[in-house]
Amino acid sequence: MRLKSCIAIGTFLALTVTACGGSAPGGGAPDAADASGTIKIGSIHPLTGALAFDGQQMSKAVKLAAEEINNAGGIKSLGGAKLEILGADSQGKPEVGQSEAQRLTQAGAVALVGPYQSAVAAQVATVAERNKVPFVIDVASADDILKQGYTYTFRLQPSSDTLGRYGARYLKELADRTGQKVTKVAYLHEQTDYGTSTFKSFSDEAAKLGLEVGPQITYDALKASDLTTELTKVKAAGVDALAVTGYYRDGLLTAKAIASVQPEVKIVLGVSHGAFSSPVFPRDGGAVAEGIYDSNFNYDATKPESKAVLDAFQAKHGEELRFIPFTSYECVRLIAAALEKAASRDPVKIREALAGISFETVLAFDGPVEFDESGQNKNATPVVLQVQDGKVVPVHPAAKAVAEPRPAAE
Structure with a gap:
């Protein structure tokens, strides 16, 4: 069962990432500096505190997605470059989430994923905007987060x-x-x-x-x-x-x-x-x-790809993947698709790719992931x-x- 699940996910990721890929904007070649080294993605979730179990599963899901993308050949438009997840514990506290976001960007993260709580997301977004690093919200639904005129903050899930x-x-x-x-x-x-x-x-x-x-x-x-x-x-x-x-x-x-x-x-x-x-x-x-x-919001239970992800998580961690961490998994796939499209590690170019992306997700939405001017996924529905x-x-x-x-x- 585990072998079949991994094969299914590997094929799924290879197809979806390739489908969203392409050359750099204008048809140019990837930057010379993109030819070596891992591509760092920051993952910020509550790994301790009252929300720790969900936060830990979200972190595990992020790492599983990166692992499967790497096993499927990495980011092909960047010569097969591999993803590296830089983890951080927000402790469920906005001020900690903010400082951890700053630490991750300084450590070279070209994109951020997280953070489960709206109050934390609001603070991480300020760091992302200041540093011009894309921040993809997996779970945090408060409407005010995307009402600040931000250009580097995107939300996968539906709004409040x-x-x-x-x-x-x-x-x-x-x-x-x-x-x-x-x-x-x-x-x-x-x-x-x-x-x-x-x-x-x-x-x-x-x-x-x-x-x-x-x-x-x-x-x-x-x-x-x-x-x-x-x-x-x-x-x-x-x-x-x-x-x-x-x-x-x-x-x-x-x-x-x-x-x-x-x-x-x-x-x-x-x-x-x-x-x-x-x-x-x-x-x-x-x-x-x-x-x-x-x-x-939830994964689409009518799609076999969803079951493949659930089976792989169960095989790797010995526990059922909850619906909230499934969204974290999809955020990494989304960022990988943006990397393929941008053919660059430059956060500004990744942001441009995200803004114009049309990404086929296994979440049960009304259509592909597409962002409006505020950064909200306009097809996200429960x-x-x-x-x-x-x-x-x-x-x-x-x-x-x-x-x-x-x-x-x-």
């Missing part, structure tokens, strides 16, 4: 605005498809810009759809140890559905509180949730996880996943689904 708006639409569509009457929705979310901006977009879109949103209940994801009080408020509100935005550890606290309080809602929907789409959530969340939905029979499966929209959505009672 997109995630919130689609979350509201999908909630209504799921209610209709499963025969559930939903008119009132409580929203529970972590209190940083990530949760707050997603809630705002959800609430604005829900109002257009005739859904009443409230109460809005917030918490500190890094400090929370119990969310029973918050779920008691949900139960007292007498709502039809509960929407939730948070990270993995606090997502488990939410599941535990739902099991304890039993708020009697018809639908529990994660909106860009860090837990509910994870393959280990059904096990860690217990029986209450069954039937929970999540509207989120899908809905649901825990069914102890597994997380895509259920909506139909083109990306492998199962039908089920009412929570089933």
Whole structure:
């Protein structure tokens, strides 16, 4: 199984990188200085602290992508140059992420990937812009990051605005498809810009759809140890559905509180949730996880290339690759495609290649990765996943689904 997976990924990477390749702008030859040495990419994620498990998986996924690209021949337009990953631990702290980004650029990184948290991404972006080094955000959805007029910062995943708006639409569509009457929705979310901006977009879109949103209940994801009080408020509100935005550890606290309080809602929907789409959530969340939905970015489960990546990660690390680190993996492939297109190690030329790229991804988006003037991937959209029979499966929209959505009672 491992050999087949590696062969599949090697072929996949060779085809996709070659497809996005080409000569340097204007048809010129690669720079003479590009002929030797590795190409350094900085990887910044929370390797310690409350978000360490996801951060560590993101780092592993980045390294796996680089390894597979190197095994497939490296960057061909640069004579087969190999990628080298320079790792950094943000510790989940914006100021640490900023200083680590500066360290990596000084160490020769021609591009940066990361960092999972919006507050950290905002600080890394300032370093990237100052040093003129491309920064590809794998996960960090806050809208304000790309509203600063930056030219070196790009985001692969959907924005908070997109995630919130689609979350509201999908909630209504799921209610209709499963025969559930939903008119009132409580929203529970972590209190940083990530949760707050997603809630705002959800609430604005829900109002257009005739859904009443409230109460809005917030918490500190890094400090929370119990969310029973918050779920008691949900139960007292007498709502039809509960929407939730948070990270993995606090997502488990939410599941535990739902099991304890039993708020009697018809639908529990994660909106860009860090837990509910994870393959280990059904096990860690217990029986209450069954039937929970999540509207989120994810790999395309209908594509065999996705399974090849999952199998390779399992074989190498002995653990299931979560959906969030899959995005980190794709960021490295994206940067490799930009390197092929630029045929240069010059960060300015890499940035130009990224700005004009059309990259076929295995993420479940509405089209190839293409960036608008702000640096946002304009084709990035979420899908809905649901825990069914102890597994997380895509259920909506139909083109990306492998199962039908089920009412929570089933």
